[in-house]
Amino acid sequence: MNIDQARIEKAVREILIAIGEDPDRDGLLDTPARVARAYAEQFSGLHQQPEDVLTKVFDVDHDEMVLVRDIEVYSTCEHHLVPFHGVAHVGYIPNDKGQVTGLSKLARLVDVYARRPQVQERMTSQIADALMRVLEPRGVIVVIEAEHLCMTMRGVRKPGAKTLTSAVRGDFRTSDKTRAEAMSLILCR
Numbered sequence: 001m002n003i004d005q006a007r008i009e010k011a012v013r014e015i016l017i018a019i020g021e022d023p024d025r026d027g028l029l030d031t032p033a034r035v036a037r038a039y040a041e042q043f044s045g046l047h048q049q050p051e052d053v054l055t056k057v058f059d060v061d062h063d064e065m066v067l068v069r070d071i072e073v074y075s076t077c078e079h080h081l082v083p084f085h086g087v088a089h090v091g092y093i094p095n096d097k098g099q100v101t102g103l104s105k106l107a108r109l110v111d112v113y114a115r116r117p118q119v120q121e122r123m124t125s126q127i128a129d130a131l132m133r134v135l136e137p138r139g140v141i142v143v144i145e146a147e148h149l150c151m152t153m154r155g156v157r158k159p160g161a162k163t164l165t166s167a168v169r170g171d172f173r174t175s176d177k178t179r180a181e182a183m184s185l186i187l188c189r
């Protein structure tokens with residue numbers, strides 16, 4: 001089933017009533033439909049597979065690390081349905097056939113998993129596992145730094161607190177040196 005926008009609209013109208021609002025006042029009339037459209041975008045990754053975006057694989061003569069740093073990421077915390085946002089760093093070492101993907105495809109892959117109800121740890125591993133599966137590289141590293149609005153605007157209220165998660169596969173897991181090289185590239189500002 002794809003995203004059922006009519007059902008989201010009905011539910012949002014119910015929420016507005018439940019919080020004591022009047023869903024029929026001018027400013028709120030179109031809100032259920034707007035939220036439905038926003039959710040369709042925010043959760044579109046649920047209906048995409050990594051293979052849909054990691055399609056272009058070129059053979060190039062490069063078997064060293066490729067790293068795209070500071071990929072802006074917006075996701076939705078599955079506990080509170082509020083955003084968490086930050087940056088993702090995605091690196092891999094191509095296999096000996098030199099199979100690489102377009103750089104933008106790494107950012108698209110991040111979005112496939114970010115546009116779902118998520119926890120940061122799972123999103124990080126899913127990106128790493130998808131890259132391993134589709135590109136069959138010698139190794140993958142994914143590091144995500146994010147701020148969770150559920151921790152800043154509400155609840156414990158700790159603005160500025162950043163959560164860092166990493167997932168390493170293949171050579172990045174087995175070789176301390178390779179992992180350290182990637183980390184130094186990710187952290188140098």
Ligand SMILES: Nc1nc2c(ncn2[C@@H]2O[C@H](COP(=O)(O)OP(=O)(O)OP(=O)(O)O)[C@@H](O)[C@H]2O)c(=O)[nH]1
Pocket residue numbers: 077078079118119120121148150151154155156
């Ligand atoms: N591990 C992990 N926890 C997360 C993530 N996003 C939100 N959380 C946490 O999920 C937890 C949910 O805790 P609960 O006690 O069930 O919910 P709550 O009463 O709203 O918790 P508070 O946020 O502490 O007010 C909170 O500690 C959040 O900080 C995430 O990506 N990964």
Ligand SMILES: [Zn+2]
Pocket residue numbers: 077078079080081082148150151
């Ligand atoms: Zn949350």
